[in-house]
Amino acid sequence: MRRARPESERAPARDAVSARLVAFLQGFAVVAGYLPLPSEPFGTGVLDALLVTGTRVLVPVVTGATPLDWCEFPAPLRRGALGIDEPIGVRLGVRAISQVDAVLVPALAVGRDGHRLGRGGGHYDRTLALLTALVVKTAMPHRIAVVFDDEVLDAVPFDALDQRVSAVVTPGDGVRQLGPRI
Numbered sequence: 001m002r003r004a005r006p007e008s009e010r011a012p013a014r015d016a017v018s019a020r021l022v023a024f025l026q027g028f029a030v031v032a033g034y035l036p037l038p039s040e041p042f043g044t045g046v047l048d049a050l051l052v053t054g055t056r057v058l059v060p061v062v063t064g065a066t067p068l069d070w071c072e073f074p075a076p077l078r079r080g081a082l083g084i085d086e087p088i089g090v091r092l093g094v095r096a097i098s099q100v101d102a103v104l105v106p107a108l109a110v111g112r113d114g115h116r117l118g119r120g121g122g123h124y125d126r127t128l129a130l131l132t133a134l135v136v137k138t139a140m141p142h143r144i145a146v147v148f149d150d151e152v153l154d155a156v157p158f159d160a161l162d163q164r165v166s167a168v169v170t171p172g173d174g175v176r177q178l179g180p181r182i
Contacts, residue, residue, distance in 0.1 A: 002039040002108070002148075013041040013148055016171035021104070021144075022049045024175045028101040030056045033073065035085040040106065041171055042146040047073050058096060060123070061086050067127040070096040082121070097127055098134035102142040105165050110145040111156040114164030114178040128163035144169055145178075 025031055031050055036042045047057045051073070060068035062080055075089030097103070105124050107116040118124055128143060135141070143165040149172040169175045 005039065005148075010039065010041065013171040014043040014045070017041050017146060017169055018043060018046045018049065020171075020174040021046050021146075021169055022053075024169070025050060025055065025102055026053060028055055030058065030100045032058045032060070032070065032097060032100045032103040034104060034106055035059055035077070035087075036106065037084060040146065041148050042104070042106070046104075058092065058100065059087050060127075061091065062121070062123055063094075065122070065126075067094040067097070067130040068123050069094055082119075094127070094130060095134060097131050098136075100131075100141050102144060103128070103131065105143055105145045107145040107147050107151070107165070109151040109153050109156050110147055110165060110168050110178065111153055111158075112178055113155065114166060115156050115158040115162055116145050116165055117156050122161065125161055125163045128165075129161075132163070140166070142167055144175065149173065 033047045050057050057073040058070040059073045061071055062082060063069045070092045071087035071089040075087035077085045078088050080086035107118060110116040144167045145165040146169050149170045152168055152170060167175055167177050
C-alpha cells in the first residue's frame, strides 16, 4: 500500500511528521533514529534538525539476527543487504541503545495497544528487548513508531517475541501515547 502512495501524499506527510517529531524531541540528549525508505512518512530531515538543536543522533546497522548495532549520524552511507541505507562509520555496539532518550521505530502499522508490524526481520524487536534489559533509568525511553494516519489500527497481530512501542507519530495526530505506560 505504501508504494502505491504518490509522492504528492508522501512529501506533506514527511513534512508534518518532521515538524511534530522535532518539536516533541526538543531537548532530548540522545535519539536513535533510522534511515528511511522513500515510501515512509519519515525523512532524514528530522535527524538533521535534531543535530542542529544539539541532540546526539544514532542510526542503526543490521548485523544479522541480533540486536541492531549503532553509528553516529551523519556518517557515510552504503546500501545494506536489506536494500536500506546504512552508515559505514565507527560502530558503537548494540549496547549504545541504552544511552537514548527516545527510539524512532519504523513500522508498517501499529495497534492502539502499542504492538507494531515491522518488516519481519525482528531487528527492532531484539533491540527493544535488549533496551528493556539494559535500561537503568527510572523510566524507559520513548519508543515511537512512525506511520501514516491510516496505519494506526485497533489491533495488529503479534507473538511473544514482539516488543511494544510506547507512542506513535502520524502526520495528522502528531505524537501520542499508546496502550498502558511500559
